Amino acid sequence: MNLLLLRPLGIVLLSLLVAGCSPPEPEKGAYFLVIGDWGRPPKDEVRHAQQREVAGGMAATVRASGAPPVAVISVGDNFYSHSPSDPNDPLFRTGFEEVYADPALQVPFWASLGNHDYQKSVKGILAYAGGGMGSGRLTLPARHWSRTVEVAPGTKAKLVFIDSNPFIKAYAKAHSDAPLQDRKAQLAWLDKELAEPGVAWRIVVGHHPFWSSGPHGNRAAVRAYEAEGRPWKQAVVNGVPEAIVDMQTQVLPLLRKHKVQIYLCGHDHHGEVVRDGGLVQVLSGNASEARKAFAQPNTLYAGQHLGFATLSLGADKAVVRQRDEDGRVVFELEVAR
Numbered sequence: 216m217n218l219l220l221l222r223p224l225g226i227v228l229l230s231l232l233v234a235g236c237s238p239p240e241p242e243k244g245a246y247f248l249v250i251g252d253w254g255r256p257p258k259d260e261v262r263h264a265q266q267r268e269v270a271g272g273m274a275a276t277v278r279a280s281g282a283p284p285v286a287v288i289s290v291g292d293n294f295y296s297h298s299p300s301d302p303n304d305p306l307f308r309t310g311f312e313e314v315y316a317d318p319a320l321q322v323p324f325w326a327s328l329g330n331h332d333y334q335k336s337v338k339g340i341l342a343y344a345g346g347g348m349g350s351g352r353l354t355l356p357a358r359h360w361s362r363t364v365e366v367a368p369g370t371k372a373k374l375v376f377i378d379s380n381p382f383i384k385a386y387a388k389a390h391s392d393a394p395l396q397d398r399k400a401q402l403a404w405l406d407k408e409l410a411e412p413g414v415a416w417r418i419v420v421g422h423h424p425f426w427s428s429g430p431h432g433n434r435a436a437v438r439a440y441e442a443e444g445r446p447w448k449q450a451v452v453n454g455v456p457e458a459i460v461d462m463q464t465q466v467l468p469l470l471r472k473h474k475v476q477i478y479l480c481g482h483d484h485h486g487e488v489v490r491d492g493g494l495v496q497v498l499s500g501n502a503s504e505a506r507k508a509f510a511q512p513n514t515l516y517a518g519q520h521l522g523f524a525t526l527s528l529g530a531d532k533a534v535v536r537q538r539d540e541d542g543r544v545v546f547e548l549e550v551a552r
Contacts (some may be wrong), residue, residue, distance in 0.1 A: 228395065238271065239542030241280040246527035247365035248273050248287045251481025252329070253502040254310040255296035262295075265540070266503035267314055269521055272542035276316035279542070283322050285364060286354075287315075288374075290481035290499060293340060293353075293421030300336035302343040309379040312349050325362065327376045328354040329422040329481065330383070333390040338531060341461070347500070359401055361408050364527040371414035374440025375408045377401065379421040379480075382465045383458050383491075385450045402469060405551050408472035416528055417475040422482055425462050426491065428508040429483030432459050435509045458482075470494060476550055477533065483508065486518045486537040488548055495550050497535050499524040516546040 250273070255263040277283055299306050315324070337358070342348070344355035345498055366372045367521040380386060381396035388394070409417055423431075430436040430447055434454060436446045450457035471476060474493060481500030485508040489496040501522050508517040521540035526533060530552075537546040 224365075227552070235524060237543060239279045239538065240277040240536075240544045242284070242525055242527050242536075243280070244370070244527055244529050245364070245372075246280070246284050246525055248276070248284050248525060249290065249479055249497065249499045249524040250287060250502040251290035251498075251500040252292040252484055252504065253289070253314075254298075254306070255503050256295065256306055256307050259295065263310075263314075263505045265521055266310075268540045269502045269523055270314050270317065270320065272522055272538065272540050273315075274319040276538065276542040277319035278306065284525075285324045285366075286323040286422055287320070289324055289326040290420055290479050290483060291327045291372040291379075292331040292500070293326055293329065295331055295503075297334035298332040298337060298340040300339045302339045302346070302348055304339060305348055307343050307353075308375060311353060314319050315352075316551065321350070322352065324353045325374070325376065325396055325420075326353060327420050328355070328358060328378050328380060329420055330380055330386065330393075331392055333380050333386070333393045335391060337415060338395075339533045344457045351474065355461070356397065359404065363414065366416065367530040370415045370528075370530045371409055371413060372528050373408070373414040375405060376536055377405060377419060377421040377464065377466070382461050383423060384461055385457060386418060387415060400463065402465070405469055406464075406472075409469065409475065410467070414531070416477070416533065417473055418477045418479065418526075419470055419475050420479045421466070422480060423462050424480040424482055425459065425467050425500060426489045426511065427459065427479065427483045428487055428510050428514050429485050429500075429506055432456055433509055433511055436507045439507050439509070456474065476552070478534070479524075479526070486520065486522050486524065486546075487514060488516045488535060488546060489513050490548075491516055495548065497524050497526070497537075518545055520545070
């Protein structure tokens with residue numbers, strides 16, 4: 216496991232390097248597992264095996280917690296190399312149902328859409344996850360949607376799942392019908408959803424990050440891959456990956472307007488936690504593959520390892536944890552309401 220840990224002054228956090236075979240630390244109260252960039256076919260032997268390894272750590276965490284999570288949250292790229300256009304495609308079984316078959320994981324999987332879900336046709340996953348097919352766990356009732364849940368007596372959390380793909384300019388001539396979606400309408404919808412009164416926790420889920428230490432957000436990671444003879448094509452604006460600029464200019468202002476506390480995302484294949492003002496971004500894109508990541512100034516934690524994240528919500532605080540493939544905690548951050 217390759218870990219990069221930062222401890223900025225004035226921030227209350229706990230960073231843990233874990234070794235040995237200790238069991239996963241349990242979650243308490245209302246909690247969620249967070250995964251991204253998974254859904255590998257069996258023919259992709261290495262990454263499919265890694266996905267199964269992470270699924271085992273997820274199940275171990277649930278068993279250690281003694282109670283199931285409210286849901287598993289998927290931040291997108293649910294299937295590779297693209298989501299099937301046919302809802303009866305066997306990849307829904309081999310890349311999802313069979314991988315997460317452990318009894319501890321028989322809970323809802325609340326999903327958002329990633330770029331790989333759009334690459335050929337998004338219709339298959341919308342039909343499968345929107346129509347309760349298979350086990351009925353994979354949940355995606357629309358391209359963008361929301362849920363409000365009570366996480367403690369009298370304490371509500373609003374989870375808003377956005378479709379970040381239409382905001383990425385580089386997808387204008389590809390990625391199925393993503394560029395045809397009405398961005399202004401989705402932003403108006405997001406504005407209204409986040410304005411719901413009586414909500415203690417506002418959490419937004421999307422695929423693309425606002426900041427990333429990986430190659431989709433940090434040119435240093437791209438250069439590291441290029442030095443190995445692995446070119447990485449990417450649109451850049453003033454030295455910054457264009458997709459980062461797209462998200463920061465179009466979506467981030469609404470999260471700041473409504474004082475959203477947590478943004479969950481993926482796209483890059485590592486684990487990361489960033490704090491920018493009152494917003495904490497949790498990147499969890501390492502459920503089947505780990506890539507290079509080089510921490511940036513507002514990064515609290517960046518880990519080049521397989522794994523997933525957990526999020527517990529209470530009346531007064533949230534706890535974000537990055538976990539390795541066995542479910543062991545490698546980073547923890549408390550977020551005050």
